[in-house]
Amino acid sequence: MIESGIYMTPHMINQMKTNLLNLKIPYIMRYKGKIVEKGMVHGTVFSGHATRTTFGNSLRVLLYHLFALRSIREHVTIRVSGDDALDSVLNKYLS
Numbered sequence: 001m002i003e004s005g006i007y008m009t010p011h012m013i014n015q016m017k018t019n020l021l022n023l024k025i026p027y028i029m030r031y032k033g034k035i036v037e038k039g040m041v042h043g044t045v046f047s048g049h050a051t052r053t054t055f056g057n058s059l060r061v062l063l064y065h066l067f068a069l070r071s072i073r074e075h076v077t078i079r080v081s082g083d084d085a086l087d088s089v090l091n092k093y094l095s
Helices: 010-021 055-068 070-075
Strands: 024-031 034-042 076-081 084-089
Touching: 055 070, 055 076, 055 084, 070 076
Parallel strands: none
Antiparallel strands: 024 034, 076 084
16 A cells, blocks of 8 residues: 555554554664663653643643733733643734
């Protein structure tokens, strides 16, 4: 099967899907051919996911932005998802 100009067998596609959707991913670090570290990455959320990022992280970032923009707070719109934020301010309040 050809996807995006790269030949991928059905087995390769299934392995890729499995690894992308898996919550436990093994990793191995090698240096000069020797394994120096190995383990398992446990995770549930991709960075920037709109509904699954930690509420506390979103709240922390929102408070940082509210504090930084406190002098014009009533003229600011802030959108936050996890540690990503978008601030909107009218031009007349920018120096």
